[in-house]
Amino acid sequence: xxxxxxxxxxxxxxxxxxxxxxxxxxxxxxxxxxxxxxxxxxxxxxxxxxxxxxxxxxxxxxxxxxxxxxxxxxxxxxxxxxxxxxxxxxxxxxxxxxxxxxxxxxxxxxxxxxxxxxxxxxxxxxxxxxxxxxxxxxxxxxxxxxxxxxxxxxxxxxxxxxxxxxxxxxxxxxxxxxxxxxxxxxxxxxxxxxxxxxxxxxxxxxxxxxxxxxxxxxxxxxxxxxxxxxxxxxxxxxxxxxxxxxxxxxxxxxxxxxxxxxxxxxxxxxxxxxxxxxxxxxxxxxxxxxxxxxxxxxxxxxxxxxxxxxxxxxxxxxxxxxxxxxxxxxxxxxxxxxxxxxxxxxxxxxxxxxxxxxxxxxxxxxxxxxxxxxxxxxxxxxxxxxxxxxxxxxxxxxxxxxxxxxxxxxxxxxxxxxxxxxxxxxxxxxxxxxxxxxxxxxxxxxx
Numbered sequence: 001x002x003x004x005x006x007x008x009x010x011x012x013x014x015x016x017x018x019x020x021x022x023x024x025x026x027x028x029x030x031x032x033x034x035x036x037x038x039x040x041x042x043x044x045x046x047x048x049x050x051x052x053x054x055x056x057x058x059x060x061x062x063x064x065x066x067x068x069x070x071x072x073x074x075x076x077x078x079x080x081x082x083x084x085x086x087x088x089x090x091x092x093x094x095x096x097x098x099x100x101x102x103x104x105x106x107x108x109x110x111x112x113x114x115x116x117x118x119x120x121x122x123x124x125x126x127x128x129x130x131x132x133x134x135x136x137x138x139x140x141x142x143x144x145x146x147x148x149x150x151x152x153x154x155x156x157x158x159x160x161x162x163x164x165x166x167x168x169x170x171x172x173x174x175x176x177x178x179x180x181x182x183x184x185x186x187x188x189x190x191x192x193x194x195x196x197x198x199x200x201x202x203x204x205x206x207x208x209x210x211x212x213x214x215x216x217x218x219x220x221x222x223x224x225x226x227x228x229x230x231x232x233x234x235x236x237x238x239x240x241x242x243x244x245x246x247x248x249x250x251x252x253x254x255x256x257x258x259x260x261x262x263x264x265x266x267x268x269x270x271x272x273x274x275x276x277x278x279x280x281x282x283x284x285x286x287x288x289x290x291x292x293x294x295x296x297x298x299x300x301x302x303x304x305x306x307x308x309x310x311x312x313x314x315x316x317x318x319x320x321x322x323x324x325x326x327x328x329x330x331x332x333x334x335x336x337x338x339x340x341x342x343x344x345x346x347x348x349x350x351x352x353x354x355x356x357x358x359x360x361x362x363x364x365x366x367x368x369x370x371x372x373x374x375x376x377x378x379x380x381x382x383x384x385x386x387x388x389x390x391x392x393x394x395x396x397x398x399x400x401x402x403x404x405x406x407x408x409x410x411x412x413x414x415x416x417x418x419x420x421x422x423x424x425x426x427x428x429x430x431x432x433x434x435x436x437x438x439x440x441x442x443x444x445x446x447x
Contacts, residue, residue, distance in 0.1 A: 077117035086130035089351065092325035095119055096371055100351065103130035105282060105303075106153070116371050124371075143167045148276075155276035164243060165251055165278055202260035203236035223261030239263040253279050253447055268445055270304035280447055298326065302354040303443030311350050319344040327351065345421075346432045352439050357412035357446040365392075366404040368420050368436050373400065375426035383419035383435075392418045404438060412442035 080099055082088035085107045090099035098116040103109050112125025136147035141156035145167030148155045158167035207226060209218040220226055220234035227235040240256035240263050250256065252265035267273050267280035274281050285291045285306040286299035293299040293308035300307045313321035313329035318340035321329040329348045334341035353365060370378055380402030382394040393405050404420055416439070423433040 075121055077121050077123050080123065083128055083130045090325060090327060093117055097325060101128040106133055107131060108133050114367060141167050150275060153274055153279040205234040207232055207234050236260055268304060300352045302441040303356055304445060307441055309352060314348055316344050345435045348435045348437060350437050354441050356443050358409045361406045361409050363406045364403050365406050366438050367401055368422055369401040373424055375424040375431045377425040379423040379425060381421045383421055388418050391416055394420055410442045413444040414442040416440045
């Protein structure tokens with residue numbers, strides 16, 4: 001500004017000689033120019049210093065943003081351990097990944113079934129624990145019996161004179177009354193005798209008779225009864241047949257084998273008997289390494305057996321997928337001009353459930369939730385044919401969660417698959433979709 005004024009004044013004096021007496025001398029002009037040059041130099045120095053300061057601030061911001069991005073990329077949530085008497089599905093602890101918790105049979109889940117690693121590096125939901133289900137709450141033992149809670153079952157300690165799984169049956173006591181006309185004893189005296197049995201063997205025992213005041217009373221040991229009119233012979237009671245359908249159900253949950261004076265319960269292959277001898281419990285072939293799964297396969301324990309599974313990422317035209325965890329595949333970035341790629345699923349996640357045969361329905365089998373929705377709408381749908389829709393449906397439990405429902409019982413053994421699609425929309429335009437593939441292994445037996 002100052003330089004332009006001086007230059008304009010010099011040009012005016014040179015063009016108007018009549019005003020020469022008013023124009024400054026050459027020395028005065030040189031002094032003015034020097035002052036202007038000093039001012040310009042000072043302004044230039046200040047401007048350059050401001051530029052240097054601005055560059056430093058931009059570099060600091062870029063460095064800070066790079067460190068935050070690297071930190072967010074490399075950071076993970078704290079490790080989550082599987083709860084006692086339960087299992088944890090999912091091994092990745094990176095931001096955006098989720099883990100699921102399943103409790104062993106006989107235990108109920110307390111806390112969050114699914115947890116997601118959030119951007120704050122904290123897990124969503126609450127810590128999950130597996131609590132023993134107290135089967136004695138309903139007081140299943142009858143006739144003053146004492147209930148003993150056990151894993152996934154109960155047993156009854158019966159009061160004197162009662163027997164059965166729930167103390168529902170009186171102890172069999174059989175006797176006959178005979179008049180002993182040849183007895184020479186007085187009415188006030190009694191003699192105890194054991195009459196010989198016609199035959200003996202594991203299922204036949206002699207009776208025990210007592211003669212009291214001329215009358216003979218014959219009884220059998222527990223598990224036997226007097227057969228017909230022959231008071232001397234006790235035959236075995238077939239408890240499996242006699243108590244096949246009592247008030248509290250069968251003596252054995254699976255199979256009953258009659259024995260001399262009693263019975264025993266047997267279990268199918270893949271199960272062991274429980275302490276009460278009545279129920280069966282599953283053998284975890286995966287935990288006990290009683291399986292033949294290959295190194296590239298995962299062992300999934302089922303009721304009465306196990307399954308070896310291998311998760312392979314799907315091959316879809318126009319898109320490629322990479323495994324980011326043992327149970328999850330994510331799509332590689334799409335090029336800008338590849339619109340077909342952007343329409344394919346963003347990810348596939350795989351989950352395996354083990355259930356008993358004839359599980360009651362309707363029942364929630366699995367939940368799918370959005371971690372941080374981008375659009376304004378979430379849509380949940382069930383993929384698959386008639387067989388899938390015969391047993392499953394998808395319902396929304398809240399704005400961000402859909403749940404896979406079992407709508408009809410399934411008779412085992414069977415394997416069912418259901419795919420749940422979650423789509424993100426913004427003004428009805430699809431932003432992304434995610435596929436959750438659920439495989440359900442149904443056991444042959446219902447315990």
